Amino acid sequence: MSQLSAQQCEACSVDAPRVTEDDIAEYRKEVPEWQIIERDGIMQLERTFTFKDFVQALDFTQRVGDIAEQADHHPAILTEYGKVTVTWWSHKIKGLHKNDFILAARTDEVAK
Numbered sequence: 001m002s003q004l005s006a007q008q009c010e011a012c013s014v015d016a017p018r019v020t021e022d023d024i025a026e027y028r029k030e031v032p033e034w035q036i037i038e039r040d041g042i043m044q045l046e047r048t049f050t051f052k053d054f055v056q057a058l059d060f061t062q063r064v065g066d067i068a069e070q071a072d073h074h075p076a077i078l079t080e081y082g083k084v085t086v087t088w089w090s091h092k093i094k095g096l097h098k099n100d101f102i103l104a105a106r107t108d109e110v111a112k
């Protein structure tokens with residue numbers, strides 16, 4: 001289990017701090033397959049997972065939904081035949097919080 005995925009998410013509030021460049025450099029060592037993108041001015045973490053068919057993609061989608069509900073922190077999920085794109089960011093702060101990196105690490109774990 002990676003160090004990040006074992007950490008607890010903080011309850012996210014509107015005044016929660018966004019991650020710094022240093023934070024990103026540290027956290028992304030544990031989630032190297034994730035891209036950091038900017039969409040509508042909002043920094044996001046995104047990764048596409050591939051599967052053999054739609055059923056496998058759907059099963060994974062449910063697993064991601066489960067970890068999101070457990071953490072009360074939710075991604076955008078695009079589920080297609082053979083692939084799922086997961087995007088994490090923190091709505092309240094319109095950017096990236098440590099929670100997003102924690103959930104990305106947990107997403108990697110449920111992809112296996």
Ligand SMILES: C[C@H](O)[C@H](O)[C@H]1CNC2=NC(N)=NC(=O)C2=N1
Binds near residue numbers: 012073075089091
């Ligand atoms: C009321 C509820 O706890 C909040 O709206 C949660 C729900 N899930 C969330 N998910 C994400 N990614 N960001 C949030 O700010 C957020 N807020």
